[in-house]
Structures are given as C-alpha cells and as structure tokens.
Amino acid sequence: MKSDPRSPAPVFRRDPERTPAPAVFDSPHSGRDYPEDFRPAAPLAILRRTEDAFVEELYASAPAQGAALIGALFPRVYIDPNRALADLDSSMVDGGWPDAAGGEKAQRGIGLIWRVVPPSTAIYDRLLSQAEVRQRIDRYWRPYQDAVDESLAEAHARDGAVWHVNCHSMPSMGDISAGDPGRKRADFVLGDRDGTSCAPEFVQLVEDTLRALGYSVLRNDPFKGVELVRRNGQPDLGRHSLQIEINRALYMNESTIQKSPNFMRLRGDIGVLIERICAFARERARS
Ligand SMILES: [Zn+2]
Numbered sequence: 406m407k408s409d410p411r412s413p414a415p416v417f418r419r420d421p422e423r424t425p426a427p428a429v430f431d432s433p434h435s436g437r438d439y440p441e442d443f444r445p446a447a448p449l450a451i452l453r454r455t456e457d458a459f460v461e462e463l464y465a466s467a468p469a470q471g472a473a474l475i476g477a478l479f480p481r482v483y484i485d486p487n488r489a490l491a492d493l494d495s496s497m498v499d500g501g502w503p504d505a506a507g508g509e510k511a512q513r514g515i516g517l518i519w520r521v522v523p524p525s526t527a528i529y530d531r532l533l534s535q536a537e538v539r540q541r542i543d544r545y546w547r548p549y550q551d552a553v554d555e556s557l558a559e560a561h562a563r564d565g566a567v568w569h570v571n572c573h574s575m576p577s578m579g580d581i582s583a584g585d586p587g588r589k590r591a592d593f594v595l596g597d598r599d600g601t602s603c604a605p606e607f608v609q610l611v612e613d614t615l616r617a618l619g620y621s622v623l624r625n626d627p628f629k630g631v632e633l634v635r636r637n638g639q640p641d642l643g644r645h646s647l648q649i650e651i652n653r654a655l656y657m658n659e660s661t662i663q664k665s666p667n668f669m670r671l672r673g674d675i676g677v678l679i680e681r682i683c684a685f686a687r688e689r690a691r692s
Pocket of ligand 1: 434457572
C-alpha cells in the first residue's frame, strides 16, 4: 500500500476466509467517518443523504463465501472514489488546479470533490486549497484505488480471471441529477456500461438471481456504472466489472438513515446473490 504509514488507511479490506473465489466486492460510498478537516457549510443531515448507507453490511458475508470485500470509511462527499482524478471542478480550488480538470460529473457539481448535494445545496462557503485537495487524493482516493487494484490483481493472477462487483445504493425516487426526475426506481439497477464492462453471461446471472428472489431489475437505466467499473472492466482480458445499485427503500428509511425491518431479509438475499456469483466465478475460472 502507498498510503501514509503514520495514519491508518481510511479503507477496509477483508480477504476471503475460505478457499478463495476470483470475486471482489467493493463499496465506495458507504463510509461515514467525516474527517475533521472537511469543514463543509452544509449541515450533516443533508450531507448524509449522499451516503450509500449500510451497503457494506449488506455484502458483509462476502469474505465468508470466499470473496474479497473492500469499503471506504470516509464519505463520498469528502472525495469520491468512483470518479476519475480529472473529473474535478477547478473553480472550487483557490488558484485553480494545475492538473487536468473539468469532467462531465464535475460540471454537474458531483465530480471528484462534490460542490453540491443534489439538487442544489452548496457544500462549501469557501474555496479549497490546492494542498487540501492533494491531501484528499493522496490519503483517501488513492488508497481506495490501490486496495481495489491489488485485490483484483491478486485474484486475476491466481485464477486467470476475476469478477468485480461495484456495490451501491440509490434513492428510491428519480432525480434531475440522474436524468429521471419523479420516476419510481426499480429494486435493482445493474450497470455494465451498456454491455461493455463484463461478459453478458455475468450480468444475466445477476439479473436472473435477483428476479428469482422476487425483485424488479433494470439494466443501465438510469445508472450505467462510473469510474470503478470503467477502469476495471476489461472483459477481453478476463476482468469483468459490474455495478449493482440497490433501491434504498428496500432496506432503510431514506429520511432518517435508519435500517428498516426488511434489512435482514435483504441481507440474506444479497448473501444468496454472493453465493451464486462466487460459484459462477469459480466455475468460469476453471473452464
Ligand atoms: Zn454509490
């Protein structure tokens, strides 16, 4: 790891606890340790709406089933691990930003460092210094990428292929920032970047498993997968990457950010899904 050895990495990584399957799950948006130097102007209750709350707990059985599980401990509004470095709004930085900047998400205020909580709550009443942006990249964003990269590389080296699941949750109602305002969302949205980030059999397995469990499933609508799936999905090289968005109304109260009574049932169903994915990955890696 390249993170600073003086401070613990703000990322957890749990390795397989049994014969490993070439499967890696990562939850980039469920962290809730708000760093001291964040200094936002927006209230915590609003900032917390951006968390994919409890997602790491929904997938907690992955290591026991043979897969690696990685999660961010810091919140995505501090710095977003699911964004490219160049997806930065340089107008937020005092003196601008010397490196490449200005991606599509940055223009909408939800780039590498978020400017607003959608739809329009400003997060800061100040500019960020170049040093603090650099620090967020080096101490938070990069250790997260390193943990995912290393886990995927180990599995791929061992088994010749790897199946990566990038784990998220989404608000139950559509919004302007996702281009689906006012629409009631499906239970699950699978994102394979329009069929490019993993083999079609993999997304089909996940869709069939979820439908058999009684859930509604859409593909790439409205979420196709962003940086972690883009970076890691190279199916021609045996690197398959799929984003799974879970509708938050299935397991939590979206206003109070508390688990609902259905949480444990959903966690059990996700456990079934993980088991199928691990079995699929083991079988495919052998063939
Ligand atoms: Zn997310």
